[in-house]
Amino acid sequence: MSRRDCSRRDFLRICGLATAVSACGPAVCGRAAEMKKPIFRFAVASDLHYGQVKTPFTETTENLVGWLNTEKKNKGLDLIILNGDLVHDSPKDYESLKNKHLKRLVVPYYTTKGNHDFVDENAPSTAQAWKKIWGHENNHVVKMGKFAFILADTSAPHDGGPYLAADLDWLKKQIAALSDADAIFVFMHIAQRKRGVQGWPKWGLKRQKQIVAGEAVMAFLESQKKVRAIFHGHDHNSTSRLISGGKPYFFDSHVGGSFGNRKGYRIVEIYAGGKMSTYQREGATGKVMNTHTL
Ligand SMILES: [Fe+2]
Numbered sequence: 001m002s003r004r005d006c007s008r009r010d011f012l013r014i015c016g017l018a019t020a021v022s023a024c025g026p027a028v029c030g031r032a033a034e035m036k037k038p039i040f041r042f043a044v045a046s047d048l049h050y051g052q053v054k055t056p057f058t059e060t061t062e063n064l065v066g067w068l069n070t071e072k073k074n075k076g077l078d079l080i081i082l083n084g085d086l087v088h089d090s091p092k093d094y095e096s097l098k099n100k101h102l103k104r105l106v107v108p109y110y111t112t113k114g115n116h117d118f119v120d121e122n123a124p125s126t127a128q129a130w131k132k133i134w135g136h137e138n139n140h141v142v143k144m145g146k147f148a149f150i151l152a153d154t155s156a157p158h159d160g161g162p163y164l165a166a167d168l169d170w171l172k173k174q175i176a177a178l179s180d181a182d183a184i185f186v187f188m189h190i191a192q193r194k195r196g197v198q199g200w201p202k203w204g205l206k207r208q209k210q211i212v213a214g215e216a217v218m219a220f221l222e223s224q225k226k227v228r229a230i231f232h233g234h235d236h237n238s239t240s241r242l243i244s245g246g247k248p249y250f251f252d253s254h255v256g257g258s259f260g261n262r263k264g265y266r267i268v269e270i271y272a273g274g275k276m277s278t279y280q281r282e283g284a285t286g287k288v289m290n291t292h293t294l
Pocket of ligand 1: 084085114115116189233234235
């Protein structure tokens with residue numbers, strides 16, 4: 001077989017491998033290449049801390065928009081989840097974050113509420129306040145085809161300190177209603193385990209009541225076959241994966257704020273047949289910081 005049988009440059013390596021084992025016609029090469037191409041790609045980025053004093057928050061937010069739009073252009077991107085701490089304590093900053101910056105994202109995006117995402121104290125509820133800003137409530141499910149994305153609030157309305165367990169009853173209802181989903185991904189800004197337990201990172205739950213409730217959230221999610229992964233923000237220094245109950249918990253460092261590991265975002269790629277992989281990309285260099293299968 002000639003390499004000319006493969007019409008796209010990306011396919012050349014696959015065609016070469018196929019040649020070694022058998023005659024590979026264009027159709028075979030095409031199928032092999034399609035198997036290498038994700039059927040769905042999404043990005044997770046957290047902790048923009050837009051508006052935090054003494055940080056270049058305009059620049060870091062613009063960086064994020066550029067990184068993710070470049071992902072869309074180069075490899076395709078179907079969905080973005082911004083996993084909390086979009087602003088830094090001031091509800092007044094949502095408007096400029098949304099209308100000056102995030103509106104230029106060329107991919108649909110959804111948000112979780114982080115502990116620095118204070119909402120209007122006069123709003124009837126956090127759910128209504130969040131919906132007024134972002135078009136969906138602070139506990140929300142996004143469905144795209146056979147994939148479901150659960151966005152769960154783990155923070156107080158106007159107080160950065162009390163880290164909270166997600167609403168377990170709400171989670172149970174949502175997952176019960178997702179029986180037709182092939183895979184479920186859960187996004188919660190704050191890790192649901194106490195700091196240091198089983199190697200969990202620094203900024204997990206603190207108060208005893210919340211620690212007990214958080215363990216119940218984790219135990220439930222870990223019992224759910226279709227839950228493929230849980231994603232957290234909040235820990236600016238955490239970039240990789242932890243395992244509990246057979247489920248992977250991923251962190252993606254941070255985009256803004258005053259401290260933390262190398263800034264970047266996480267990509268998840270889903271392939272036909274259900275295989276998935278994820279890696280974090282350092283924004284400034286494009287370097288892949290770690291890779292895992294789901
Ligand atoms: Fe946070």
